[in-house]
Amino acid sequence: MANMRNCNLLVSVVTGIVGALIATTSYSYGIEVTMYGPGAGFWPFFLGLSLLIVAAVLLFDTIRNSGKYVLEPVVLSNPGNIAAYHMMALVCGYGVTMFVIGFYPSTFIFMFAAMYMLGLRNYKLMLAVVLLFLGFIFLVFTQLLNIFLPLPFFID
Amino acid sequence: MESIIDALVQLVSFTNIALLILSTALGIFIGAMPGLSVNMGLALLFPVTFKVGGLGGIIMLLGIYCGAIYGGSITAILLKTPGTPASAATTLDGYPMAITNGQPGRALSISTTASTFGGVFSTFCLICCAPLLAMVALQFSKPEYFALAIFGISMITSVSPGSIVKGIIGCIIGLWIATIGTDAMSGLDRFAFDSLYLKGGVSFMPILIGLFAITQVFINVEDNFGKKYEKKDFKIDNVLPSMADFSLTLPTLVRSSCIGTFIGCVPGTGGDISSWICYNQAKTWAKDKSQFGKGDPRGIAASESGNNSIVGGAFIPMLTLGIPGDGATAIILGALMVHGIQPGPMLFTNNAVDVYMIFIGMMLANIVMGAMGLSLIKLFTKVTNVPMVILLPIIVVMAMIGTYSYNNSVPDVFVMLGAGLIGYFMHKFDMGVPGVIIGIILGKLAEENFTGSLMMSDGSLSIFVTSPICFVFLLLALVSLLSPMYKPMLKSLFKS
Numbered sequence: 129m130a131n132m133r134n135c136n137l138l139v140s141v142v143t144g145i146v147g148a149l150i151a152t153t154s155y156s157y158g159i160e161v162t163m164y165g166p167g168a169g170f171w172p173f174f175l176g177l178s179l180l181i182v183a184a185v186l187l188f189d190t191i192r193n194s195g196k197y198v199l200e201p202v203v204l205s206n207p208g209n210i211a212a213y214h215m216m217a218l219v220c221g222y223g224v225t226m227f228v229i230g231f232y233p234s235t236f237i238f239m240f241a242a243m244y245m246l247g248l249r250n251y252k253l254m255l256a257v258v259l260l261f262l263g264f265i266f267l268v269f270t271q272l273l274n275i276f277l278p279l280p281f282f283i284d
Numbered sequence: 285m286e287s288i289i290d291a292l293v294q295l296v297s298f299t300n301i302a303l304l305i306l307s308t309a310l311g312i313f314i315g316a317m318p319g320l321s322v323n324m325g326l327a328l329l330f331p332v333t334f335k336v337g338g339l340g341g342i343i344m345l346l347g348i349y350c351g352a353i354y355g356g357s358i359t360a361i362l363l364k365t366p367g368t369p370a371s372a373a374t375t376l377d378g379y380p381m382a383i384t385n386g387q388p389g390r391a392l393s394i395s396t397t398a399s400t401f402g403g404v405f406s407t408f409c410l411i412c413c414a415p416l417l418a419m420v421a422l423q424f425s426k427p428e429y430f431a432l433a434i435f436g437i438s439m440i441t442s443v444s445p446g447s448i449v450k451g452i453i454g455c456i457i458g459l460w461i462a463t464i465g466t467d468a469m470s471g472l473d474r475f476a477f478d479s480l481y482l483k484g485g486v487s488f489m490p491i492l493i494g495l496f497a498i499t500q501v502f503i504n505v506e507d508n509f510g511k512k513y514e515k516k517d518f519k520i521d522n523v524l525p526s527m528a529d530f531s532l533t534l535p536t537l538v539r540s541s542c543i544g545t546f547i548g549c550v551p552g553t554g555g556d557i558s559s560w561i562c563y564n565q566a567k568t569w570a571k572d573k574s575q576f577g578k579g580d581p582r583g584i585a586a587s588e589s590g591n592n593s594i595v596g597g598a599f600i601p602m603l604t605l606g607i608p609g610d611g612a613t614a615i616i617l618g619a620l621m622v623h624g625i626q627p628g629p630m631l632f633t634n635n636a637v638d639v640y641m642i643f644i645g646m647m648l649a650n651i652v653m654g655a656m657g658l659s660l661i662k663l664f665t666k667v668t669n670v671p672m673v674i675l676l677p678i679i680v681v682m683a684m685i686g687t688y689s690y691n692n693s694v695p696d697v698f699v700m701l702g703a704g705l706i707g708y709f710m711h712k713f714d715m716g717v718p719g720v721i722i723g724i725i726l727g728k729l730a731e732e733n734f735t736g737s738l739m740m741s742d743g744s745l746s747i748f749v750t751s752p753i754c755f756v757f758l759l760l761a762l763v764s765l766l767s768p769m770y771k772p773m774l775k776s777l778f779k780s
Contacts, residue, residue, distance in 0.1 A: 135713045136450075143453050150460055150475075157472055161743035168470040171731045172463045179456050186449045202712055208509035212502045216705055219498065219680055223701050226684065227694055235681055242677035246505065257674055265685065273335045275689040 130204050133197035136190040140183045147179025214245055230280035232262060291640035295648075300343055303336065304645070307344040308652045309660075311351020312358075316668050317675065318365045319504045322352040323718075326615040327496040328679065331489065331686035334622060343645045345619055349612060350595055350649040353555055354399040354657060357588055359668055361391045362518055370555025370591035373563040377576065377583030385579045388518055392661050393525040394581050395588045398537055400654030402589030405541035406548065406596025407647045410603075414632070414639075418604040421629035426740060427747050430733035431757035433726045436607035437719075438761035439550070451716035452765065458723020459730065461486050469735060481695045488618055488724045490687045490696040494703025495710075495717050496611075497683040501676050502708040513671045523661045533585035536566045544590040548597020548609055555591035562590025596646065603627050603639065606729060611718035618725050 151173050158167030190197055203209060222238040239258045248254055269275040307329070314325035325348050333341035356368030361378035378395060382388035424432070437455055464475045465485030476482040540562035547558040566586035567576050576583050598609030606628040608614035620627055625638050632639055657664075687700040707717055741747035749755050 132714070139450060139453070139713055139715070146457075153475060157467075157474055158470075161738060163739075163742055165469065165735050165739040166743070168467040168472040168474060171734060172460060172474060175456055175460045175463070179453065179460075182449060182452050182456065186453070189449065204712065208506035211509045212506040212708065215502055215505045215676075216708070219501075219704070220701055222680070223684065223697050226688075226697070231685075235684075239677045239681065242680065243673055246508075246673040246676065248673045261678060261681070265681070269685060269689070273332070275335055275685065276692055277685065278688065278694075 130202040131198050132200035132202055133190055133194055135202050136186055136197060140187040140190065143179055143186070144183035147176045147183055149176070150179065151176030211245070215242070218242055218245060226278050228281055230283070231277035232266075233280070235262060235265075287636040288640050288644075290637045291644055294339060294637070295343075295641050295644055300340055301648075303340045304343050304347045304648055304652055305656070307347030308351040308649055308656060311348035311353075312355035312653070312656065312664055313351075313667050314348070315352035315355020315367045315371075316358040316664055317355075317670070318359055318363070318367055318668075319500070319507070319672065320367070320675075320679075321496070321500065322349065322368055322370075323496045323611045323615060324500050324679075325352050326612055326619075327493045328682050328686055330492070330615065330619050331690045333619065334690060338623065339641055339645075341623055342620065342625070342642065343649075345616055346642070346645045346649045347652070349616065350403055350592070350646070350653050351656075353592055353595060354396070354403075354588075354653050355664070356591075357395040357399065357584075358392065358661070358664055361395060361584070362388060362665060363516065363668070368555070370559055370594075371587070372556060373559040373587035373590075374584055376563065376587075377578070377580050378587075380577070381579030381581070381584065387579075389521045389523045390526075390529070390581075391579075391584060392520065393523045393658065394529055394533065394584045396523070396654055396657035396661070397525045397530065398533065398540075398585040398588035399592040399657070400650055401537045402541045402544055402591070402593035403595055403650030403653065404647065405538075405589075406545040406593040407643065407650060408596070409545045410596040410599050410646070411643050414600050414604050417600060418629040418632040421604055422633075424629070424753070425751075426733040426736035427751050427754040428757070430730060430737055431748065431751075431754040431761070432605055432607060433730040433733065435757040435761045436601075436605075437722060437726055437730075438764045447714050447716075448765070448767070450714060451719045454710065454715050454717065455719035455723040458720040458725075459727040460723075461488075461491070461720075462724050462727020463731065468732075481693070486699065486724075487691065487696065488721065489622075489690050490700035491703045491724060492615060492618070492721055493683050493687050494700040495707040495720060496615075497679060498700065498704025499707030499711060499717065501679055501683075502704065503711060504672055504676055508672045513673070515669050518665050520662055520665065523658055525658075529581050533581050535569075536582045536585045537589045539565060539569065540586045540589040541593040544593030545597040547590075548594030549600050550609070555594050558594045559587040559591040562586040592650075595650075599642075599646070603631060603642065604629055608722060608725065611721065614718065614722045614725050618721075621725075 154169035154173035154176055157169030159169045159173045160167050161170065218238065218241055222234055225234040236258055240254055243254050270277060311325060314320045315322065326345060329348055333344040336344060353368065353370055356366055356371035357374045357378065358367065360366040360371040360374040361382045364375050364379040366372045366375055374395060378391045381391040464482055466473050466483055473483050543562050543565060544558045547561065563583060563586045566582050567573055570582060598613045601607045601609060602613045602617055608617045617627055625635060683700065684697065687696050690696065710717055737747050748758060
């Protein structure tokens with residue numbers, strides 16, 4: 129099981145890297161202050177530098193209170209987390225297929241799969257919910273609000 | 285006066301009233317569902333309000349906001365599970381009155397009356413105080429605005445849940461995201477990496493929906509894993525408030541509404557802090573404390589008027605200074621900007637009609653909320669039975685529609701999904717999510733005024749300490765950000 133010490137170390141390292149990248153990239157935009165005001169990179173450079181400082185503070189605090197943070201568990205691999213990861217994969221897959229096969233077919237598949245994954249086994253209820261909800265979307269969003277929803281890639 | 289009449293004429297139409305009723309009902313539903321938050325409701329429905337457009341869209345946001353804060357009390361009273369954190373204190377007396385004493389109707393009527401009273405009271409305070417504060421804020425120049433933005437960010441970061449240091453990281457990341465795109469001053473592309481999408485800047489909308497809606501879906505999947513669905517039936521008789529209850533709770537209502545409005549004004553606080561303080565105050569002031577925790581009407585009234593009265597309070601700094609009080613007002617601030625309304629002191633002179641429409645809209649939202657609470661409460665208790673297994677996929681689909689329809693942009697959908705995944709791990713690692721959104725929203729304000737201040741001073745940073753107002757705000761920001769360092773020392777000092 130992960131603990132907060134390791135998570136804090138990870139967060140501080142990632143933050144430090146991101147901060148350093150922001151600061152170095154900003155430097156190339158110009159950070160000098162002239163009578164016309166600061167360069168385009170001044171403010172983001174300042175933010176990058178701030179991130180580096182905060183990352184260092186977090187690292188120092190984690191090392192100093194290591195004993196306390198080790199006892200703080202971070203649950204990342206219990207069955208609940210696994211279910212959440214499955215849902216993440218399903219949602220990402222839905223996001224991609226929406227632009228391939230179109231909004232309505234992908235939503236039909238996603239909703240069925242998501243309800244099944246969450247433990248529902250009443251297929252009649254699942255079908256009724258999906259059809260009713262899709263009908264609601266068609267009426268309210270497509271017809272009433274004129275919202276354009278993604279079409280299959282083969283329909284221009 | 286002319287502005288008020290103009291606002292009324294524009295506001296009172298069949299469409300606007302229908303939108304207000306619909307959005308308030310939706311808000312109550314969102315608030316009543318444990319696991320759905322006010323922020324999630326606002327984030328999910330914000331794109332819809334954008335499509336509705338103009339005044340109708342803003343009215344919808346007000347209805348959702350007011351309704352969702354009140355809705356949290358329904359499950360707090362009936363199931364001992366607060367729909368929103370702001371209603372946690374309501375469980376202390378609401379649940380015993382409803383279940384142990386067998387008076388669910390009475391508990392719900394006290395909660396509805398208190399919520400409406402608190403909401404209307406704080407809107408009155410907003411109407412009275414906001415123009416005065418705006419007049420003071422008109423004296424502010426760029427350094428003061430920069431200091432104010434930093435003060436707002438620091439307060440929200442230091443009071444929000446999770447580690448303060450990690451909250452600051454989220455906030456700085458948000459401030460950095462706001463810098464992506466073409467720099468308005470120099471015309472230079474920053475962090476765009478030759479991407480056309482990034483050159484236009486990252487819209488806060490997909491990040492907002494990802495962090496508040498998609499992340500919450502993943503958290504709910506985890507929390508509800510393995511839990512069996514149980515249908516609950518409640519027999520609710522009379523939900524109309526009795527005169528005896530009203531006169532017993534009136535002093536508590538007035539006191540809690542005053543406290544709640546004041547707490548709402550302070551950036552970084554929220555309904556949960558307010559309701560606990562009001563509950564404790566009600567207990568302190570009561571002559572007979574023996575019934576608290578066993579179904580005392582004053583306990584319910586204190587908590588509910590306390591959390592609903594922050595609504596008007598939080599709008600005071602948001603409308604006059606452009607500083608959001610919490611995550612929800614940050615979303616509303618962003619939405620107002622998208623709808624073409626720029627909050628700040630100039631709003632009261634340039635867009636007086638818009639300001640009065642917001643005031644009247646909020647007043648109406650509270651009244652509609654009270655009327656719906658008293659007349660449709662039986663229906664709202666039924667919707668709390670909708671199982672998560674059906675609701676979660678619907679939320680995902682709504683998030684997709686909302687994000688895509690905002691700009692018809694495919695990258696926006698992927699940004700939203702990325703924000704949702706990162707948000708889940710931020711939650712796991714105890715990092716405050718609202719800080720990112722507040723950083724993005726206040727980022728432009730902070731940078732523009734920082735740059736403008738340096739131009740005013742020919743590049744000297746001393747401008748931030750020579751102005752007394754600016755110095756005080758920056759000092760307060762520093763004090764709140766350093767609080768994790770000195771709080772333990774102060775605690776041990778007071779203990780000894």
